[in-house]
Amino acid sequence: MSSAAATLSEIVRAAGSHVPRLLGLVEQRLKTLAAGHGPVLAAHAGDTIAAGGKRMRPLLVLLAAGPQAAREPELIAAAASVELIHSATLVHDDVLDGAHLRRGVPTIWAQGGRALAVATGDLLFSRAFSELTAAGSLPAVRSLSRATSALAEGELLQRQDAWNAAVPIERYLLRCELKTARLFEAACELGAQVARLTDAQIAELGSFGRAIGLAFQLLDDVIDVAGPASLTGKQRGADLLDGTVTLPLILARERDAQLAALDLRTITTPEQAEELCARIERTDALAEARARALRVVAEAKCRLDALPLEAGQRQALKLVGDSVADRTA
């Protein structure tokens, strides 16, 4: 937490004081949107949005746009809408996973049940499109709807791949792209659209976002195996217990014949998961997966040099890349 805060202050130092001010306005807007549908939604959606975390996606929208005084309402709407979509997917994911806690807060699913959680997710989802449409940009709606289609497809692929330890690496990477990278891409596209960049430049900033999102997911999957629980607040190997096969196991299977022969369904207790994680770690798969993520971030940062950004804005976007690369929990 303190390291993330330090990074944010560095980012602000690079990008300018408009960033924390705009992030504050996005926060207010999200609160207003959550409160605008009666007390039940306010309680549940408000909690979810409040517990939503680091606001990486809205931050990317703001940084990709740069200071846009004349178009602030459009920018705030874009930043709020990507966070609403992110919140919606968290709410639905908690239903899918039967998760009781998220960031230490009881999930909507745990508090109010499946029906409340599915409907709350649907509402957050719809509100995101309303918000963006009210701001009046069709290309923005297009970017967001492409990203939300991808999110759902990624979720479907992940369910299809469940318990399949032999899943090919390309398929795993496609899942990461659909489930995570595309919304990061949309965030950067939305910001670049507000800044009225050319289509080619919008696509290029989008590719930066996509790469950062991919790295974010790769490292998320490393952290699941690396732990420790004391730092992450989660059971080590939680994904594996769920049947979700990620890069560390995919790489480790190539190096350890016993792992290659493993039937994931036999791993059912936290102790077994812990032991499996330790075995994966001994193959050096975690280091390799981490190295792959760092390469992706480095390449993404290079992309920024060709874009017509202000020096501080470029620096701030690179720092977001660094903050993704540095994450350990």
Add this chain to the structure above:
Amino acid sequence: MSSAAATLSEIVRAAGSHVPRLLGLVEQRLKTLAAGHGPVLAAHAGDTIAAGGKRMRPLLVLLAAGPQAAREPELIAAAASVELIHSATLVHDDVLDGAHLRRGVPTIWAQGGRALAVATGDLLFSRAFSELTAAGSLPAVRSLSRATSALAEGELLQRQDAWNAAVPIERYLLRCELKTARLFEAACELGAQVARLTDAQIAELGSFGRAIGLAFQLLDDVIDVAGPASLTGKQRGADLLDGTVTLPLILARERDAQLAALDLRTITTPEQAEELCARIERTDALAEARARALRVVAEAKCRLDALPLEAGQRQALKLVGDSVADRTA
């Protein structure tokens, strides 16, 4: 089924042969969209869309637009998108209700589980927005996002009201509006937008759709209590067993002190539900609820007279109203 078919042929006779041709194109487009995301989705979403029923919402889009040869792609996209949203809500409703069958076909939830069904619903939802955005109309996206927000809000209210037999009639009507009427409204708005009517006329056609949608839901709720199961294919009083309090019970409670004192949670078997339905029927609540729905349809039909529609188009829209009023299963 044969009565509905007869009505469709009457509607076509009034509106013109472009209607069945365009409905065919909408059908094709829906199939393409369902098939465009790999075999898993194609199997599940394809089944859902195919089992989706009467295509009332796309029909309303087409009829509200009238023949629009120059803007057919926009019209098809609008009609397909409302049906995709409708399909998405069916898929999610089946998760919420734990429903095994829909129109005699196993639900996605029953076939593939909660996760697959939530993700499939989310994908259909996203595809609807992509489809509409690709057709390039921001007002259309606005109409649809308003409707989808309403759908989710209605679902939330219904869960909040569950088992509360003393729910006020105004609250019940609000739920019907949110859950059903607003998507009918959006369908008519979308058609009117394609026809480039004025904002006032678009709103007026929207109000027609909203009224038809309200009547549709009122009669749906009457049919749940009226049965018989041999005609509807569903347990009589299925809503009551679910804790969903609808107009027949609300009206019957005003006339029957024993019903007013009833705790709905004590109704747990099909036999008890059947008995409760018979008791509601004896209060004449079903006739009153039906009469209310017919009044709503009659008023809606009157609205059409002030609009600049072709005679055949107006007649066809009125026939849709009649088909809603006539429904018995």
